[in-house]
Amino acid sequence: MTPTSYQYQRENIRTGIVHIGVGNFHRAHQQYYTNLLLENKDQQQWGICGIALLPSDEKIVQDLRSQNLDYTLTVCGRDGKDEVYTIGSLTELIWGIEDPKAVIAKIADPAVKIISLTITEGGYNLDKETNEFNLKDENIQYDLKNPVTPKTVFGFIAEGLRQRKKNDSGRITILSCDNLQHNGNTAKRAFTTFIEAQDHSLADWVKTNVSFPNSMVDRITPATTAQDIERLNQKSGSNDKAPVYCEDFIQWVIEDQFIAGRPEWEKTGVEFTDDVTAFENMKLSLLNASHTLLSYPSFLKGHRKVDQAMEDESIVRLIRDFMNIDITPYVPAPAHTDLDLYKQTLIERFSNHSVSDQVSRLCFDGISKFPVYIMHNVIKMINDDKDLTRIAFLIASYRHYLKYKTDDKGFSYDIGEPWLTKDDQALINSDKSVDFLDLSPFKSIELKKVNAFVKLYDQFVKDLKNNGVAPVLESILN
Missing domain, CATH: 3.40.50.720 (NAD(P)-binding Rossmann-like Domain)
Structure with a gap:
């Protein structure tokens, strides 16, 4: 060529x-x-x-x-x-x-x-x-x-x-x-x-x-x-x-x-x-946030390429539920944009075998990505008393990824977190799972004080450790 x-x-x-x-x-x-x-x-x-x-x-x-x-x-x-x-x-x-x-x-x-x-x-x-x-x-x-x-x-x-x-x-x-x-x-x-x-x-x-x-x-x-x-x-x-x-x-x-x-x-x-707000909100809330949601459960299940993860029906269903149920209510479509078509195109883009993006790239620097892609909509969800199941699963998966450094197939891995501080590392290493919620990306909204979230999160932490990602993910799919 x-x-x-x-x-x-x-x-x-x-x-x-x-x-x-x-x-x-x-x-x-x-x-x-x-x-x-x-x-x-x-x-x-x-x-x-x-x-x-x-x-x-x-x-x-x-x-x-x-x-x-x-x-x-x-x-x-x-x-x-x-x-x-x-x-x-x-x-x-x-x-x-x-x-x-x-x-x-x-x-x-x-x-x-x-x-x-x-x-x-x-x-x-x-x-x-x-x-x-x-x-x-x-x-x-x-x-x-x-x-x-x-x-x-x-x-x-x-x-x-x-x-x-x-x-x-x-x-x-x-x-x-x-x-x-x-x-x-x-x-x-x-x-x-x-x-x-x-x-x-x-x-x-x-x-x-x-x-x-x-x-x-x-x-x-x-x-x-x-x-x-x-x-x-x-x-x-x-x-x-x-x-x-x-x-x-x-x-x-x-x-x-x-x-x-x-x-x-x-x-x-x-x-x-004149104003890029609607475009950036759509992209960060749907594409980038979905990438973050996809990354840690996929990596822990053993997937190393994004298109491979998108052949896993449970991952695809997780992303669709997240986009449709959790995020769409907070994403007004920019002018001349069909939001349903945009979301379907995202699924196709993630599934592109020719690109075959690395899951590890999506996992990289989560400590900087969560405040930008995830937390601004989590605040809205909490204020509106929305279901926090998928958010709790994601944050529990992120903790598991950072803490144990071994996937469900027994393979060890290195994490890429260039901005992690010593204080952050201590929170990750703590045996008290709730301490992880004091990690810098989450403290702005004090997740540990949101009882409905903490209850879900604590259960996911235990289930991920005892059972692995696959059964836990299956349990939350619509």
């Missing part, structure tokens, strides 16, 4: 966007849209400079540099037919560990009009209980005191903006592309809190020179293993060190609040709106 290559001349593309966090999702989503857009000669000022800030980014940086920053994207169709694209919209790539001054200079470049971000749900340094920016973090404290040699994304952007202000380089938009409720508002709270603590003069400049639009992003993009690289290159006839693969569904809805201009992404299918 020969990749579809871009037709524009790379030497004609100018950099107008800086993107921090050059991971698989960004390369399957924002880069995909931008690669299509650059075929328009009047849009060729919108190339993307990727910025990587972590020590662990070295391999992807070197791999992409070795192939002139081009890479292949395999779009996996639900009908079994794949399409492969060569993506050329990544015009520059800077590794902050190697050249931090170049990161700051690029943010300050007057040709750059947008700083976009995929730094993960946990990357905004918000307290899991209060949702406030954590100024006490060790690296944040360092950056506050050492603005010229930053370590964090907040320090780098603050110093870049300070140079923009000093050099009169113009206004700029900070565009979050992370799965967060009101991600633009979240980014604004995080960055402005940091900047106000560091530099009052810069904080005043930011108020009138930086915009933070909310956006909703959607495209299932698995991690790429060594086996995937070999498989993808065999299919495409390429020798790509950094290929990406994703599903055929894609969506991006953005509030049109770009203070310094923007690409005409609408030419490639992006939707601009």
